[in-house]
Amino acid sequence: MPKVHINGIEVEVAEGTKLIDVFLQNNEDIAHYCYHPGLSVAGVCRLCMVEIEGNPRPQIACNTVVQDGMKVTNKSESIKEGVKWVLDFHLINHPLDCPICDQAGECGLQEQYMKFGQYDPEMGERKVKKRKVVDLGSKIVLDTERCILCSRCVRFTDEVTKTNELGIFNRGDRSEIGTVEDKPLNNNYAVNTVDICPVGALTSKDFRFQQRVWYLDDKATVCPGCSTGCNVNAFYNDKGYFRLKPKHNEEINSYWMCDEGRALYRHANKDVRLLQAIEKLGDEQQYLAPGAAAKKVSDLMSSVNKDKVAVVVTGQYSNEEYATLFNELLKPKGISNVYHWKNQESEWNDFDDILLRGDRNPNTKGLLSALDAANIKTSWADLEAKLAAGEIDCLLVIGPEIQEYYKDMPEKISLFSKARKLIWFSANPVEGLSADYIIPAKTYLEKNGTIVNYEGREQKIQQMKTIVSEALTLSDLSYLLVGKDIPFAGTAS
Amino acid sequence: MSIVKRPEIKNTWYLPAILSGMGITFKNMILNLFGKRQMLTLNYPEEKYEYSPRFKGSHVLTVKKDGAIRCTACMLCATHCPADCITILAAEHEDPSVEKFPISYEIDTLRCVYCGFCEEACPVDAIRMGPEWQMPGINGANFVHDIRALAKRPNLKGGVISVVDEEERHKAGI
Numbered sequence: 001m002p003k004v005h006i007n008g009i010e011v012e013v014a015e016g017t018k019l020i021d022v023f024l025q026n027n028e029d030i031a032h033y034c035y036h037p038g039l040s041v042a043g044v045c046r047l048c049m050v051e052i053e054g055n056p057r058p059q060i061a062c063n064t065v066v067q068d069g070m071k072v073t074n075k076s077e078s079i080k081e082g083v084k085w086v087l088d089f090h091l092i093n094h095p096l097d098c099p100i101c102d103q104a105g106e107c108g109l110q111e112q113y114m115k116f117g118q119y120d121p122e123m124g125e126r127k128v129k130k131r132k133v134v135d136l137g138s139k140i141v142l143d144t145e146r147c148i149l150c151s152r153c154v155r156f157t158d159e160v161t162k163t164n165e166l167g168i169f170n171r172g173d174r175s176e177i178g179t180v181e182d183k184p185l186n187n188n189y190a191v192n193t194v195d196i197c198p199v200g201a202l203t204s205k206d207f208r209f210q211q212r213v214w215y216l217d218d219k220a221t222v223c224p225g226c227s228t229g230c231n232v233n234a235f236y237n238d239k240g241y242f243r244l245k246p247k248h249n250e251e252i253n254s255y256w257m258c259d260e261g262r263a264l265y266r267h268a269n270k271d272v273r274l275l276q277a278i279e280k281l282g283d284e285q286q287y288l289a290p291g292a293a294a295k296k297v298s299d300l301m302s303s304v305n306k307d308k309v310a311v312v313v314t315g316q317y318s319n320e321e322y323a324t325l326f327n328e329l330l331k332p333k334g335i336s337n338v339y340h341w342k343n344q345e346s347e348w349n350d351f352d353d354i355l356l357r358g359d360r361n362p363n364t365k366g367l368l369s370a371l372d373a374a375n376i377k378t379s380w381a382d383l384e385a386k387l388a389a390g391e392i393d394c395l396l397v398i399g400p401e402i403q404e405y406y407k408d409m410p411e412k413i414s415l416f417s418k419a420r421k422l423i424w425f426s427a428n429p430v431e432g433l434s435a436d437y438i439i440p441a442k443t444y445l446e447k448n449g450t451i452v453n454y455e456g457r458e459q460k461i462q463q464m465k466t467i468v469s470e471a472l473t474l475s476d477l478s479y480l481l482v483g484k485d486i487p488f489a490g491t492a493s
Numbered sequence: 494m495s496i497v498k499r500p501e502i503k504n505t506w507y508l509p510a511i512l513s514g515m516g517i518t519f520k521n522m523i524l525n526l527f528g529k530r531q532m533l534t535l536n537y538p539e540e541k542y543e544y545s546p547r548f549k550g551s552h553v554l555t556v557k558k559d560g561a562i563r564c565t566a567c568m569l570c571a572t573h574c575p576a577d578c579i580t581i582l583a584a585e586h587e588d589p590s591v592e593k594f595p596i597s598y599e600i601d602t603l604r605c606v607y608c609g610f611c612e613e614a615c616p617v618d619a620i621r622m623g624p625e626w627q628m629p630g631i632n633g634a635n636f637v638h639d640i641r642a643l644a645k646r647p648n649l650k651g652g653v654i655s656v657v658d659e660e661e662r663h664k665a666g667i
Binding site for chain 1: 584585589592593666
């Protein structure tokens with residue numbers, strides 16, 4: 001294993017490591033735009049220059065492989081001077097768009113300028129004007145003027161999605177990135193190019209002008225969009241949730257996530273949430289507090305023979321919630337009619353060879369093992385037969401949190417409506433549903449828990465901003481349905 | 494601990510003090526009556542005080558030469574506002590050279606502390622604190638001023654033009 005000196009610190013690194021990785025692993029500041037650990041090395045931005053002892057001229061760290069005994073520094077005066085001038089070259093044609101640019105606040109150029117620059121530009125020439133606000137399909141807006149031609153996005157479409165939409169056109173200072181004839185960039189991983197863009201050349205239409213990034217906090221969680229379980233950061237503030245971004249996890253999603261997953265903050269925001277429980281009284285609807293509704297449902301369940309109570313569960317809740325459901329509600333009450341609602345089961349083994357899997361439930365594994373542990377072996381046909389025969393008096397549906405992935409929703413609603421009393425647990429209003437009780441649920445961003453992905457890896461989701469504080473988790477609902485109080489957050493398992 | 498002085502003999506006589514005080518009052522009254530000295534009080538609201546042009550009074554949103562609002566909705570004023578009284582909603586402009594503009598810009602003047610940080614933070618001279626200082630209202634008056642009140646109120650006579658002009662900047666090659 002070669003040993004290298006980085007700014008005076010001796011570190012031992014694996015054979016074949018790039019110098020820039022050694023810097024990044026040891027938290028040493030090194031300027032870089034074109035280098036991205038998830039992509040190949042281009043070496044075009046020339047910003048990660050370092051001085052290697054015995055080498056007459058500066059080298060770029062991203063394209064230099066470590067050798068034993070290397071003594072490397074990027075703190076010398078000549079390197080600082082060099083970085084300053086390279087930054088000045090990058091800024092020659094960069095417009096003064098910071099006030100209207102969505103990247104401001106998380107922009108590589110701004111950070112570098114504050115660290116190494118803070119000088120007046122010494123360029124006498126006029127800036128080259130390029131095309132602005134180029135519409136690249138439904139997800140992305142391109143500003144060719146802001147681009148510093150680091151080619152990260154081009155390499156992303158070449159290497160990760162292998163769709164090759166983006167390229168660099170023209171020559172010299174008129175070079176610009178783009179797609180052929182401005183064809184839309186609509187592949188399912190396109191918004192990753194926005195994340196890796198170190199400047200504001202590519203911006204996401206979904207997030208564009210919604211918030212300035214410095215108003216947002218972020219916390220790590222797991223994407224609930226499919227059984228892959230990509231690690232994500234959710235960005236939120238007082239007004240709600242605004243975006244999801246991938247979080248690096250080499251074993252699951254590397255640096256990427258799909259665009260379908262990025263939309264999964266919207267259903268958590270207040271404007272589309274179910275804020276109160278709804279009780280159907282004849283043709284009218286009555287709104288009541290979720291806890292009160294749960295109390296009424298609890299009375300209803302107690303008044304019905306336990307063989308005539310059925311529960312339908314979906315794989316969109318956490319292990320802890322399933323454990324509470326089975327141990328606190330179903331086992332004490334002796335309810336054995338528990339059915340697993342599997343959406344599009346035939347597609348469950350589909351895989352797009354990057355990240356997205358056909359099983360659109362984040363915790364199918366967790367639910368299956370909870371069903372095994374409770375020794376429940378029921379088939380969906382049973383439920384259909386019982387409903388058709390009118391043998392179900394009270395049906396509790398632990399509905400899917402992300403409803404758009406359940407394409408069979410209308411058929412299932414008409415099937416479930418055959419039950420005498422239908423209780424639906426859902427975070428958002430369900431279209432076309434007229435249940436006796438609809439109880440609001442918390443979303444995955446509002447609770448702690450564990451979910452298990454397709455390969456059996458357990459991952460934690462965590463509570464961030466609570467949007468609807470009255471809404472219940474599945475655990476809360478289970479406690480209330482057996483007539484217990486919800487334990488305090490500190491004491492809940 | 495305070496030291497209490499025993500009153501001197503001459504201070505126990507209050508009449509001389511009252512008389513000298515009345516003397517000052519009547520002297521000033523007579524001087525004011527015959528206008529020999531400028532009066533310190535104003536007959537508000539008929540007479541109004543003229544503050545210096547640097548006075549930080551009610552906010553003005555400046556406009557471009559074509560009359561459109563100058564603000565680019567960068568939110569720097571809202572970020573710096575210590576009273577958190579500025580609310581901006583940004584939107585996409587149909588003209589790509591403008592790109593971003595405020596679809597709504599509101600200042601809650603009752604929360605505002607008139608510190609002038611918004612004026613200092615603005616990169617395009619879009620908000621200024623003008624010399625106006627009379628913003629009274631009676632019951633039910635709206636003290637949350639929107640773009641109409643901030644940029645186009647009658648006192649501004651059609652709007653104040655910003656000193657930062659995008660076209661001139663482009664011509665200068667910036």
